[in-house]
Structures are given as C-alpha cells and as structure tokens.
Amino acid sequence: MGSLRSFIKAVRKAKTIADERAVIQKESAAIRTSFRDVGLDQTTRRINISKLLYLYIMGEKTHFGQVECLKLLASPRFADKRLGYLACMLILDENQEVLTLLTNSLDNDMQHHNAYIVALALCCLGNIASPELARDLYTNVETILDSKNNFLRKKACIVAAKLVEKEPDLSEFFLPKALDLINEKNSSVLLGTLRLIEALYYVSNENRPALTKAIPKIVGHLKRVTTMGYQPDYDVMGTTDPFLQVSLLSGIRTLAIDLPFSEEINDILTQVVSNLDSGKNAANAILYECVKTIFAIQSDQSLKILGVNILGKFLATKDNNTRYVALDTLLSIVNIEPLAVQRHRSTIVNCLTDGDISIRRRALELSFGIINEQNIRVLAREILTFLEECSDQELKSYVTSQLTIAASKFSPNDKWHYDTLIRTLKAGGNALTPDITSNILALILQCNDQELKKHVVSRLFASCLEDENQFALALVTTWTLGEYGDLILGTSVEAGEKSEQVTEGRIVDLFEQLLDNSTYSAQELLQLTAYVLTSTLKLSVKFKNSSVIEHLRRIINSKTYDSNLEIQIRAVEYQEIFGQDAALKRGLLGKMPAPPVKERESLKLHKTSNHHKRNEGGGSGTASAAISTNSTQDDLLLDLIENDDAPGTASNDILSDIFGDSNPKSQSSNNFNGASANEIVAFENANVKVSFVPKQFITGDAIVEAIIVSKSSTKIDQFQLLIAVPKTQKLNITSTSGGDTLISRQSQIRQVLKVSGKPGSKLKLRIKLKYRLEGDAIVEDQFDFAGFKESL
Structure with a gap:
C-alpha cells in the first residue's frame, strides 16, 4: 500500500468521475483487507486511518474503520493517539454503538501524566459525548477542574458544559465548581468557566438563583480587564483581551436577562463603551456584544440610545461585515427604540444601493421596519427607486408586498396612496402576487371620490x-x-x-x-x-x-x-x-360592488434562530435542553404540534406513534381520581393550571396523571392536550376524562399516561395546550417538563 500523499495524487489525477470512483474503491478494498491482518503494525494502521479520514472528507463510507480507530488509541505514542482521537471525533458520533468501547481509552488518557494526551481525550469527549459517556466520565472532568494546569482546566470547563447539556442531572456536580472557578483571574480559565456557567443557566431553572449571585464577580472581572494597561500576551490590535471581554459581556447578558435594573451593570457597560476605539475589528466585536447586552437586560434609556448610536457608527464604516451586523441588530431592536433608529434613516437608505446583496436585503427590511406616517413619502420613493433597478424576482415580490402594506397603513392621503400603488405596479413587473393585485383592484372599487x-x-x-x-x-x-x-x-x-x-x-x-x-x-x-x-x-x-x-x-x-x-x-x-x-x-353589465380589502401580514426576508429561548409561562429549561439532543426529533414534533386540524385525542395518538407505541385503551380513570399530596405544578397562567401526579415508577416504566384545571372566569372549550416524549421513550395514553370543555373553576380534564424507557433515565415531556376562551380566538401554550424526582 502507498502513502496518503500518493493516494491523494491518484485521486486528483483521475480525469473522469468513473476513474476517481475506481481509485477510491480500489483503495477502500485495500484498507479493508489490511484491517483484517491480525499482525497489522501501528505505522500501517496509522496510514490506513489517515486515508480513511480523507475518504470521510470526500463523503465516502468509513464505518468499517471505526474499531481500528479505537485500536490506534491503545498505542502509547502521541502521534497515534492524536490521529486516533481525530478519527473518532469525525467518524463516530453519540449514536454509534461502538462508542461504549471508547470509554476505557478516555478514562485512561484523562488520567495520563502527559497534559497534551489529557487534552486530546477531553476534546474527544466534548465532541462526541453521549448521555451515557457523560455519566461514566464526569468524575474525570471534575478531577481535572481541580488541577493546577490552566490549559487543562479551561478545556475541562468547556467539556463540562457539553456534558451538562447532554445530561442535565450532572448540574449538581459542576455548579459548585463553576461558582468556585469564577474567582480565578487567569484568562483562559475564565473563558472556560463562563461557557460552563451559560450551559448551567440554560439547562435548569433551579441553577439560576445561585448563578445570578456570580454577576458582581463577572462585573468585577470586566472592570479589571477594561482598566488593565497594555498586556502583550492578550493584546489584539490595541484592545486588551477582546475574547475574554466578549465572554464576560455574554455572561452578564445571560445571567441578568430577567433581573431588575442594575446601576452597577449599566455603569460597567458605559465604561466599556467609552474606553474603546471603534476603528478596529477587535473593539467592534466588544461594542457589538455591549449593544446586545444593553437591549437584552433592563438598561437605562440613555444607554439604549448610546447602543443605537454605536450601530449607527458601524453603518458608516467601509467594512461589509460590520455594516451587515449593524443592520441585522437594528432590525431586531427597531421596535424597542424606534425614534433612536430613525435618526440613522439616511444611512440606512444609502445601504439600499450597496454592492453587497446581503446588505441591500437587510437595509430593505430595516427600511420597512422604520416606516411611519412622517417618513412614508421619503422612504417609499427610495424603495420604489430600488424596485425599479432590482433584478432579483424573489426580492421584488417581497418589496411589492411590503410596500403595498406600508402604503395602506401610513399613506398621508388617498391620492398619494393610489399613485404609489400604480408606480409599484409599473416597477414590480411580474413579481406582484395575485393577492396584491386583487387588493389593489378592491381599493379602486372602494374609491367614492369620482375625481x-x-x-x-x-x-x-x-x-x-x-x-x-x-x-x-x-x-x-x-x-x-x-x-x-x-x-x-x-x-x-x-x-x-x-x-x-x-x-x-x-x-x-x-x-x-x-x-x-x-x-x-x-x-x-x-x-x-x-x-x-x-x-x-x-x-x-x-x-x-x-x-x-x-x-x-x-x-x-x-x-x-x-x-x-x-x-x-x-x-x-x-x-x-x-x-x-x-x-x-x-x-x-352594471358596476361591481366593492369587495373587502384583505388584511395582509408583514413578511420577513430571513428566519431568526434563537439557540437559547427564555422559558415563558413557567416551562422547564431542563426538559428543553434534554429533549433537544435530537434536533430532527424536535422539528418533527413541532411540525406535528402545529397541526390545527387534528382533534385532541387523535393528535395525542399521532405523537405517540412517532415517539413510542400507542394503542390508547378505553378504561375508567376512577382509579386515579381525587387530589394527591405529591401533585407537581408544571405550568400555570391566568387561564389554566397543568399538574402532574406520579402514580407509579417501576424499573423502566412510569404511570403519570396529568390534571388540567381552569383558572379563568370564563368557559374554556375546544381543549386539546398534545404530549410527546423523546425517541428513547414510549408513550401510551391509557385514559382521558373531562371531555374538551372546562367550566370556569368547576371542572377539570385528566389524562393518564404510561411511559416506558431505559431504566434510570429521566422522564421528559413536551406538552402543547390548545384551547379557546369563550368569545376569543384560539390560545396556544407550549412547555417542556422534566421535574419528576423519580427516574424510570
């Protein structure tokens, strides 16, 4: 067998796809044959694994080399371990059964006397940890956190954050460590600690009171860094340790997001902003983080205006990335500080003619966001000019749609309104959708002024x-x-x-x-x-x-x-x-009667994604983080829950079929009637209260009763209770009582659930409530719950 270099050359020399496939198949076969040799030496194995990684990069199948990657870890040589762990991180993931074989190697290497080998094991654990691996190896990470090596402590903090996200129950072990490590002054350790604190904050509501007490220490670190003189080891283009400053600001934003106004936090944000020269990219990164923090927490009005002005300065720069960030952030805060954003209207409008399509799109969306009665004439003229020169059909559809909505909402008079619509028709070409066209015709029909x-x-x-x-x-x-x-x-x-x-x-x-x-x-x-x-x-x-x-x-x-x-x-x-x-x-052939004009909602050019949403209505952050270990599963669940046509029981059946076996049986719920001393309130708002009563937890199985009680003074009907569990668990809905109507403060709906899964695992539920208040529209509430003390 040749070297990796010769293999890559052979692939690159292939003149056709067929030739390339032949080279790859021949080499894959040779690697397979080599792996079957019981006397295979480590050097040849290392060459084979390196070729395997190249095949992986090309999208080829590499599953046959998974065990060989683990064998490479057994070598005492650092070069072998480095390649072995790299291969494990790429070729394996948390769903692979062979991952359990990795536990022993990780355990041994995390106790190795060589810090660099320990670092390799930590990196691998952080990248591919499953909940089982997290439970097996968290003690090793705890030990490293107590060591004196700052290089390893930083890595251990980041790995601990990953483990907590995989297995939220580990919070109780890492929470005291994080609160102790936040006292450290070493930059790298602080970076890791702040990452761990954010993970602990999001996985469980129970951690938050203890973590918010660390805010003064984080503020103190930020003061120390901003007032620190020149530090050659941490200086980036004249800015002291921008990475740490950004992490500290992010930590403040995370912990103080639900706290009342704090003079101390406002003062430090003002100090950070005033000490920075916005001409450099490192400083701009800190300023951007300051702006995000200002608008995320309870901050002073003058500070919010200062934040908008910082974004205005970003818009005036020549760097496209900085301008894009400014436009995107202004778009998210235009509803919070509309007057402050209005002051930068001319700069925003100038971005409509920018050469970068991404900047033009954000500027366009922001232009629609700042339209009001006072500036509608100016902005509509600029947007129409943009529309006349635009060649992007999708963008033209968006502009014509938004412009007709804005003209209808803010037009100064009817004549201007019609003139703008006609100019939109002329400039929009074939981009106008049928509903816009029909709305324009309806508006013309409704005009009663003959002139x-x-x-x-x-x-x-x-x-x-x-x-x-x-x-x-x-x-x-x-x-x-x-x-x-x-x-x-x-x-x-x-x-x-x-x-x-x-x-x-x-x-x-x-x-x-x-x-x-x-x-x-x-x-x-x-x-x-x-x-x-x-x-x-x-x-x-x-x-x-x-x-x-x-x-x-x-x-x-x-x-x-x-x-x-x-x-x-x-x-x-x-x-x-x-x-x-x-x-x-x-x-x-008389004149047609005027039809009604359909109300249309504003559109968005891009979807925003919130990786960490704040829980509203009392939902549990622990369940959210735990269930999100399978993103595809979550998306599917949300798609199903959005189905408005399915009745309550049928919806439950569908969800149960996806996440577990479901054969609902009709049986009396009398066995579970009556109040219980161990009732757990999972969700409560002005309309309903949802509680769970653990009835029975036996190895691998649980019986839980859900009780929904009305808190509203009016009748609630069309009630649907949609419940799902993770893919690793199975849900069986055994009984429902109470129908779909809640008479104010008099009746209740009960749902008995049977859940089975791996013994020792936590019971996690995702619940969506849909109901109608008497005389009102449909109300929807969704929350995650994992607050059961018992395990399956």
Whole structure:
C-alpha cells in the first residue's frame, strides 16, 4: 500500500468521475483487507486511518474503520493517539454503538501524566459525548477542574458544559465548581468557566438563583480587564483581551436577562463603551456584544440610545461585515427604540444601493421596519427607486408586498396612496402576487371620490401605454378600463414624452396590443385574455361610436374559436350577451360592488434562530435542553404540534406513534381520581393550571396523571392536550376524562399516561395546550417538563 500523499495524487489525477470512483474503491478494498491482518503494525494502521479520514472528507463510507480507530488509541505514542482521537471525533458520533468501547481509552488518557494526551481525550469527549459517556466520565472532568494546569482546566470547563447539556442531572456536580472557578483571574480559565456557567443557566431553572449571585464577580472581572494597561500576551490590535471581554459581556447578558435594573451593570457597560476605539475589528466585536447586552437586560434609556448610536457608527464604516451586523441588530431592536433608529434613516437608505446583496436585503427590511406616517413619502420613493433597478424576482415580490402594506397603513392621503400603488405596479413587473393585485383592484372599487377615481384610471392607462409588458399593470388597467373607462374619455394623458388623447378607439387599440403581446407566459396571456373579454363586453354598453362597438364585437368573435376551452366558452357566452337588448345589457353589465380589502401580514426576508429561548409561562429549561439532543426529533414534533386540524385525542395518538407505541385503551380513570399530596405544578397562567401526579415508577416504566384545571372566569372549550416524549421513550395514553370543555373553576380534564424507557433515565415531556376562551380566538401554550424526582 502507498502513502496518503500518493493516494491523494491518484485521486486528483483521475480525469473522469468513473476513474476517481475506481481509485477510491480500489483503495477502500485495500484498507479493508489490511484491517483484517491480525499482525497489522501501528505505522500501517496509522496510514490506513489517515486515508480513511480523507475518504470521510470526500463523503465516502468509513464505518468499517471505526474499531481500528479505537485500536490506534491503545498505542502509547502521541502521534497515534492524536490521529486516533481525530478519527473518532469525525467518524463516530453519540449514536454509534461502538462508542461504549471508547470509554476505557478516555478514562485512561484523562488520567495520563502527559497534559497534551489529557487534552486530546477531553476534546474527544466534548465532541462526541453521549448521555451515557457523560455519566461514566464526569468524575474525570471534575478531577481535572481541580488541577493546577490552566490549559487543562479551561478545556475541562468547556467539556463540562457539553456534558451538562447532554445530561442535565450532572448540574449538581459542576455548579459548585463553576461558582468556585469564577474567582480565578487567569484568562483562559475564565473563558472556560463562563461557557460552563451559560450551559448551567440554560439547562435548569433551579441553577439560576445561585448563578445570578456570580454577576458582581463577572462585573468585577470586566472592570479589571477594561482598566488593565497594555498586556502583550492578550493584546489584539490595541484592545486588551477582546475574547475574554466578549465572554464576560455574554455572561452578564445571560445571567441578568430577567433581573431588575442594575446601576452597577449599566455603569460597567458605559465604561466599556467609552474606553474603546471603534476603528478596529477587535473593539467592534466588544461594542457589538455591549449593544446586545444593553437591549437584552433592563438598561437605562440613555444607554439604549448610546447602543443605537454605536450601530449607527458601524453603518458608516467601509467594512461589509460590520455594516451587515449593524443592520441585522437594528432590525431586531427597531421596535424597542424606534425614534433612536430613525435618526440613522439616511444611512440606512444609502445601504439600499450597496454592492453587497446581503446588505441591500437587510437595509430593505430595516427600511420597512422604520416606516411611519412622517417618513412614508421619503422612504417609499427610495424603495420604489430600488424596485425599479432590482433584478432579483424573489426580492421584488417581497418589496411589492411590503410596500403595498406600508402604503395602506401610513399613506398621508388617498391620492398619494393610489399613485404609489400604480408606480409599484409599473416597477414590480411580474413579481406582484395575485393577492396584491386583487387588493389593489378592491381599493379602486372602494374609491367614492369620482375625481380621484378618474385620476387613478388616467394614471393606469398612461402607465400601460408607456410599458405594456408589465403583466400586473396590464391586468389592473384592463379591469379598470372595463369598469370606469368612460370616465376618462375626451381627456389627455402623458405617456412617456408625448401627450395622448383618450378616445374609445385608443382604448380598444390598447386591448389588441395586449392580446398580441408575446412577452407574457401562456398562463398570463390566458388570464389577461379573460380580463380583456370581460372589459370589452362591459365597454360595449358605455361606448357610443358604432364602429368602435363593432370592433369590440370582433374581438369577442375572434376568441370563439380559441384553442383554450375556457376562453372559447367565455367568448361564446359573451357573444350571446353582446347581441341582447341594450336595457338588459346595462342591467347585466352594471358596476361591481366593492369587495373587502384583505388584511395582509408583514413578511420577513430571513428566519431568526434563537439557540437559547427564555422559558415563558413557567416551562422547564431542563426538559428543553434534554429533549433537544435530537434536533430532527424536535422539528418533527413541532411540525406535528402545529397541526390545527387534528382533534385532541387523535393528535395525542399521532405523537405517540412517532415517539413510542400507542394503542390508547378505553378504561375508567376512577382509579386515579381525587387530589394527591405529591401533585407537581408544571405550568400555570391566568387561564389554566397543568399538574402532574406520579402514580407509579417501576424499573423502566412510569404511570403519570396529568390534571388540567381552569383558572379563568370564563368557559374554556375546544381543549386539546398534545404530549410527546423523546425517541428513547414510549408513550401510551391509557385514559382521558373531562371531555374538551372546562367550566370556569368547576371542572377539570385528566389524562393518564404510561411511559416506558431505559431504566434510570429521566422522564421528559413536551406538552402543547390548545384551547379557546369563550368569545376569543384560539390560545396556544407550549412547555417542556422534566421535574419528576423519580427516574424510570
């Protein structure tokens, strides 16, 4: 077998995909054969593993080398261990059964006299730890935390944070360590400790009171670092230890997010901001973290304005990354400090012409976020200019949608509103969605001012004459001319550089031009033809010129032989109506009544992801962190819970089928009726209280009763209780009582659950409540719960 270098060269020399596949398959076969050799030496094994990693990077199957990676760890040589642990971190994950074989190697290497080998074992544990590995090896991490080696203590803190996130029950062991380590002054140890504190804070509500007492110490560290003189070991472009400062600020933000106003925290944030020169990237990172902290905690009003001004300075820089961060942050705080953000309107608008599409998109969304009655004229003009020059179809759809919503909400007068909509039609091209088009038509119908309506029809007619290739504009103009074309007869309009007289013949000529336009798609032409036929028929009772009326009849007749059946049927029907008595036609072709304008919600260009959401309504952070060990499972659960069509019991059955075997049986719940002394309140708000009563916990199985009691003074009906457990556990819904209605403070709903899983594991539930308060809309509450003292 050749070396790794020769293997890579062979792959790169392959001229076709088939040649490359042949090289890879040949080498994979050779590696497999080599692994079967019982006398395989460590040098050859190391070469094979390095090739295996290259195969992994290329996306090839590498499962056959998992055990060989573990064998490499048994070597006393550092080079072998380094490659072995790297391979384990890449090729293995927490779901692999072979992971249990790694426990002994990790245990031995974390007690090794060589600090670098201990560091390798720590890195591997932190990357691929499963809950089982975490429980088996947490004592080794505790021991390292008590050592004198700062290099290892930092790594141990970070690994401890990973273990706590995998197994929240380990919090009780690492919480005292974290509170002790926060007194350290060493930068690297502090970095690790702050990471551990954040993990402890998020995995359980019970840890939070103790952790918040560490805020003064964190503030003290931040004061010390900001006032510290030049430190060559920690200086980055003139800023002292920016990594530690960012972590300290993040720690303050995490711990103080739910605490009342603190003068001490406000003072230190002001001090940090005032001591930094915003010209350097390291300083900007700290300033950005300051801004995030200012708006996350209870801070002073002047401090919030200062935070917005910092972001304004970011916008004025030439660095695209800094400007993007500023726009993104301003977008998240525009609802908190709208007036302060408004002061930077001109800078935000300037970003609409930036060469970077990401900056343009954020600036566009922020521009819509700061629109109000006072600046709607200025911002709408800038946004329309952007729309006219935009070539991104998806972005144009977003702009047209948002602009119509903003114009409807903040328009200074009706004339401006209609003019803006017409310009949007002209600039939006084919990007306008059907609902926007129908809303514009409904707005025109609702206009009761005849002079304004006449102005709108004239503007539409002139705009369509200037550019007949814009589908939405052509559609609205055609429909409007059919309803109100007689209003503008005899007037003149400005179409481009010349003035045109509006005559019956000119309107009909426009219809023919639209029907002959080859720029529309087949579907668009079909819809436009239907509109033209309807408008043609309507105008036949409004026009006076007999030759023009005959022209209208010929347009309808020409479509009676159309290849599209729908158009043909419509043309034949219209031809029949066309020949009816004038009085009958006038009654039949009268003006349409004005339909209602549909309310539309604002859109977002990007999705925000909150890795650590604050629990609302009393949910347990412990369950949230524990259940999130399988993100795919969570997503699936949330998708199922969002299903509004499923009734309560059926929804429970579906969730149980996904997360465990479910065959609900109809049996009486009388065995579990009555209050219990060990009732645990899991969730409570102004409407309902949810409690759990542990009935029986036997090895691997549990019976729990859920009790929902009304706290509202009104009736609650259409109640649904949706429950799910992690994939490693199975849920069986055995009994439900109480129906789906809660009479105020009188009745209750009970649900009996049977859960089975691995003995010793924690029972974790994700619950979603859906109900309707009498006379109100549907209310939804969701929470996680893992507060049972007993284990399965």
